[in-house]
Amino acid sequence: MAKTKFLVSRYDAARDTKPYLQEFRLEIPQGATLLDCINLIKWTQDGTLTYRMSCRSAICGSCSMKVNGHARLACKTQAADVVIDGAVTIEPMGNLPLIRDLAVDLEPFFDSIDRVKPYLVPDESRQWKREMLQSHDDYRKIEDASTCIMCASCWSDCNVLEVDPRFLGPAALAKAQRFVHDSRDSDTIGRIEFLSRVTGMWDCTHCAECATRCPTDAKPLFRIKELRTAAMTHKITNNNGARHVLAFRESVGGTVPGIGGGMLNENYIPVRSVGFFNLDGILSIIPVGVRMIIRGKNPPILPHIIDKFGEVRAMFRRFNDYRKEYRK
Amino acid sequence: MRKHDVVIVGAGLAGLRAALELAGKVDVAVVSKVYPSRSHSGAAQGGVAAAMANESDDSPELHMYDTVKGSDYLGDQDAIEIMTHDAPITITEMEHLGCVFSRDAEGRIAQREFGGHSKPRACYAADRTGHAMLHTLYEQSFKYKKDITFYNEWYLLDLIYQDGSARGIVAMDMKTGDIEVIHAKAVLFGTGGYGRAYKITSNAFANTGDGIMAAYRAGLPLEDMEFVQFHPTGLYQQGILMSEAARGEGGYLLNGNMERFMERYAKSRMELAPRDIVSRAEQSEINEGRGAGPNKDYIYIDLRHLGREKILEKLPQIRQLAIDFLGVDCIDNPIPIQPTAHYSMGGIPASKDCEVYSDEKGTIVKGFYAAGECSCISVHGANRLGTNSLLDATVFGRRAGKSILNYLVGAKHEPVNEAEEKRKARKRIDDLLYTPSTESANNIRNELKEAMTTNVGVYRDKERLAAAHKKLKELQQRFTKVRVEDKGKVFNTEIIEALELANMLAYSELIIAGAEARTESRGAHARVDYPTRDDVNWMKHTMVSAGADGAIQLKYKPVVVTKHQPEERKY
Numbered sequence: 067m068a069k070t071k072f073l074v075s076r077y078d079a080a081r082d083t084k085p086y087l088q089e090f091r092l093e094i095p096q097g098a099t100l101l102d103c104i105n106l107i108k109w110t111q112d113g114t115l116t117y118r119m120s121c122r123s124a125i126c127g128s129c130s131m132k133v134n135g136h137a138r139l140a141c142k143t144q145a146a147d148v149v150i151d152g153a154v155t156i157e158p159m160g161n162l163p164l165i166r167d168l169a170v171d172l173e174p175f176f177d178s179i180d181r182v183k184p185y186l187v188p189d190e191s192r193q194w195k196r197e198m199l200q201s202h203d204d205y206r207k208i209e210d211a212s213t214c215i216m217c218a219s220c221w222s223d224c225n226v227l228e229v230d231p232r233f234l235g236p237a238a239l240a241k242a243q244r245f246v247h248d249s250r251d252s253d254t255i256g257r258i259e260f261l262s263r264v265t266g267m268w269d270c271t272h273c274a275e276c277a278t279r280c281p282t283d284a285k286p287l288f289r290i291k292e293l294r295t296a297a298m299t300h301k302i303t304n305n306n307g308a309r310h311v312l313a314f315r316e317s318v319g320g321t322v323p324g325i326g327g328g329m330l331n332e333n334y335i336p337v338r339s340v341g342f343f344n345l346d347g348i349l350s351i352i353p354v355g356v357r358m359i360i361r362g363k364n365p366p367i368l369p370h371i372i373d374k375f376g377e378v379r380a381m382f383r384r385f386n387d388y389r390k391e392y393r394k
Numbered sequence: 395m396r397k398h399d400v401v402i403v404g405a406g407l408a409g410l411r412a413a414l415e416l417a418g419k420v421d422v423a424v425v426s427k428v429y430p431s432r433s434h435s436g437a438a439q440g441g442v443a444a445a446m447a448n449e450s451d452d453s454p455e456l457h458m459y460d461t462v463k464g465s466d467y468l469g470d471q472d473a474i475e476i477m478t479h480d481a482p483i484t485i486t487e488m489e490h491l492g493c494v495f496s497r498d499a500e501g502r503i504a505q506r507e508f509g510g511h512s513k514p515r516a517c518y519a520a521d522r523t524g525h526a527m528l529h530t531l532y533e534q535s536f537k538y539k540k541d542i543t544f545y546n547e548w549y550l551l552d553l554i555y556q557d558g559s560a561r562g563i564v565a566m567d568m569k570t571g572d573i574e575v576i577h578a579k580a581v582l583f584g585t586g587g588y589g590r591a592y593k594i595t596s597n598a599f600a601n602t603g604d605g606i607m608a609a610y611r612a613g614l615p616l617e618d619m620e621f622v623q624f625h626p627t628g629l630y631q632q633g634i635l636m637s638e639a640a641r642g643e644g645g646y647l648l649n650g651n652m653e654r655f656m657e658r659y660a661k662s663r664m665e666l667a668p669r670d671i672v673s674r675a676e677q678s679e680i681n682e683g684r685g686a687g688p689n690k691d692y693i694y695i696d697l698r699h700l701g702r703e704k705i706l707e708k709l710p711q712i713r714q715l716a717i718d719f720l721g722v723d724c725i726d727n728p729i730p731i732q733p734t735a736h737y738s739m740g741g742i743p744a745s746k747d748c749e750v751y752s753d754e755k756g757t758i759v760k761g762f763y764a765a766g767e768c769s770c771i772s773v774h775g776a777n778r779l780g781t782n783s784l785l786d787a788t789v790f791g792r793r794a795g796k797s798i799l800n801y802l803v804g805a806k807h808e809p810v811n812e813a814e815e816k817r818k819a820r821k822r823i824d825d826l827l828y829t830p831s832t833e834s835a836n837n838i839r840n841e842l843k844e845a846m847t848t849n850v851g852v853y854r855d856k857e858r859l860a861a862a863h864k865k866l867k868e869l870q871q872r873f874t875k876v877r878v879e880d881k882g883k884v885f886n887t888e889i890i891e892a893l894e895l896a897n898m899l900a901y902s903e904l905i906i907a908g909a910e911a912r913t914e915s916r917g918a919h920a921r922v923d924y925p926t927r928d929d930v931n932w933m934k935h936t937m938v939s940a941g942a943d944g945a946i947q948l949k950y951k952p953v954v955v956t957k958h959q960p961e962e963r964k965y
Contacts, residue, residue, distance in 0.1 A: 109836035113879035113888040121598040123634045125525055126432040142718050166885045185533040186492025197489040199501035212494040216431045
């Protein structure tokens with residue numbers, strides 16, 4: 067079998083001004099994981115290669131790294147599956163300061179977990195001699211989030227974090243969902259209010275990278291959606307994110323064709339999102355509006371009428387019926 | 395020099411549970427070579443035992459009897475009694491802290507069958523119970539972040555032990571390479587097991603016995619090192635754990651002829667006999683030519699009859715592991731498995747309050763505590779029952795915390811010679827870095843693991859043990875010339891791996907020495923040349939320590955028997 071090219075990112079602050087790719091060649095043993103291969107490189111070719119690993123069974127979350135551009139657990143990846151044209155590129159996780167080679171500083175990631183009050187706040191007024199009871203259905207609401215192994219793969223590939231390092235990030239939001247939906251937790255409203263603030267659940271842009279990279283069932287994107295549903299259900303909507311969603315519904319779900327019904331009224335949505343009486347908010351979006359007008363990107367004042375207005379109405383009716391059913 | 399009231403080494407279940415007990419009351423520090431959520435407690439899958447009696451009648455007394463019998467009567471019964479009686483409250487507390495458990499129809503913690511337990515006693519969170527418990531404690535550590543100082547990715551180099559008392563530790567901050575002394579009134583080790591010396595093992599790369607060897611180097615004895623548990627269901631050639639829950643939920647073990655061979659070895663309990671018995675049965679099938687596969691060297695675990703729905707709900711993790719590592723989906727096909735080194739029954743001898751003993755007479759080291767897998771209290775004796783390890787770590791982590799609180803009343807920081815401690819640790823590292831070197835650490839490690847799996851595995855005999863001992867001596871010699879290329883300070887994982895290998899080479903010899911001396915078969919220690927249990931001569935714990943010249947010394951201490959006299963073990 068031919069040797070595979072492993073292009074591995076190297077960086078040692080004592081020697082290098084910036085990371086570079088070093089080429090190693092290795093014949094991938096039958097059935098070897100990517101971690102097996104990296105270990106072979108370290109143990110037989112270059113002892114200075116630096117990375118983290120421990121359990122090698124996809125539960126400790128140590129060995130996440132970028133493989134061909136995206137975060138993965140090296141131990142959970144069959145090496146042969148990621149070879150492209152005879153090569154595989156291995157780089158450190160993104161959105162985290164580099165320490166050395168593939169090892170990054172995880173403190174920002176763990177700090178994000180800290181910010182969401184990541185522990186149960188039980189109802190102190192109730193005394194349980196034995197375990198608190200929880201139905202199987204309630205357990206299922208928190209099961210997926212509880213499988214998170216804190217590997218930070220989601221954090222590495224999060225597009226929002228790339229532009230806004232203050233964002234809570236996917237893992238912390240998934241952790242928060244686990245408590246918001248925990249039938250034993252007494253701080254549901256307080257949690258949702260906190261998570262509704264800027265940098266919280268509404269800052270996610272649904273790019274789905276986190277759910278795609280997540281090696282477990284935690285899949286943060288879906289947990290974020292559950293958080294948003296919870297915010298709506300509990301009517302915690304006094305914030306731009308929630309208002310933005312309401313504005314969408316009001317506009318597209320509107321009953322009069324032509325002034326928004328059946329489609330997005332892009333003049334209405336931004337103002338509705340920041341709040342009609344939020345003077346600061348409205349002033350803050352005026353420059354964007356002005357720039358849009360200058361560049362000719364402003365939406366028409368009177369939106370046109372779409373062809374299939376009836377179909378959109380039918381969808382909304384079904385959606386409303388579903389919501390009533392769900393509320394029961 | 396850093397100073398705390400208590401320094402805990404290890405951030406798994408035992409260490410974190412103890413830290414929680416101490417948080418807010420005293421100044422506590424937790425040192426771990428990995429981030430706490432990476433600790434190997436998280437890899438435990440099937441469950442945690444407690445006589446909650448949710449699924450059937452049950453009692454701590456029955457749990458105690460099952461554990462004593464499972465231990466092949468080597469477990470200390472006073473300690474076992476405490477563990478099984480503390481179990482329900484300890485698990486209830488974990489639930490109150492927010493642990494996510496699977497639930498039964500009434501909303502109570504669900505419980506399932508497990509090997510060697512006569513009742514469905516394993517509380518579980520699908521097949522990732524250790525993960526659920528570890529993360530619960532880690533969550534709590536955020537709650538108490540002001541009260542607990544974490545030294546994450548600090549590697550333990552030495553225990554500071556002088557004139558009968560423990561005074562702190564020496565550790566390396568991996569991010570900077572700096573060696574530091576952490577001075578404390580009390581030290582707790584929750585540093586985990588030593589299964590990494592085997593080629594086929596379920597253990598993480600981190601499980602290299604750093605804690606037990608720091609104690610041993612400081613001059614303290616280790617207990618029952620020869621008892622290494624082989625788990626019956628490790629993924630073929632990988633050793634990765636396939637939970638016993640797979641059998642608890644009704645999985646079959648099949649040999650190459652697709653027979654449920656356990657009928658010949660444990661007629662009444664079948665696949666749910668204790669692990670030592672099942673692993674021996676598997677090894678016998680393989681040795682006698684009835685293994686599966688082209689080389690007849692593995693066994694199958696068959697889950698197909700459980701059905702897709704049950705597998706997806708109760709055993710999702712192991713299904714995924716078999717898919718990822720062997721490309722086998724257990725919904726459609728049986729999974730190839732073999733016995734895998736799994737759990738260290740032996741370790742640092744400690745009392746039921748986790749106080750470490752300095753000899754076989756029961757002399758207590760002041761200010762030194764051990765809990766969890768690194769300790770030998772001894773609640774597992776010669777063979778641990780599945781689900782008793784998460785219990786052991788949690789119960790004794792909790793007890794260690796309480797015990798330390800009592801000790802701290804009136805305790806003070808005993809003097810420490812910081813410069814000298816750092817110099818000794820520095821020298822050990824510099825010797826590795828700067829001695830002219832030719833030997834590959836990789837070769838030494840591979841040869842060690844091969845020798846341990848082949849010669850100190852499920853079945854042992856005089857010749858094989860002697861061969862392994864000879865090999866160990868050779869490897870230790872070669873290690874003095876081991877090559878470490880990385881001379882850097884920042885995150886030097888190569889030097890850490892060399893220090894870990896030194897530990898593995900040292901404790902492997904202790905395993906062998908204990909096994910050579912013990913001329914009987916008991917629990918996980920099965921001698922082909924001494925096939926029966928010998929209660930007259932061997933109903934005792936091995937205590938191994940370094941003599942004045944560094945040579946290995948074996949002493950023994952009696953087993954604590956309270957309620958249950960040894961009987962023949964039948965399942």
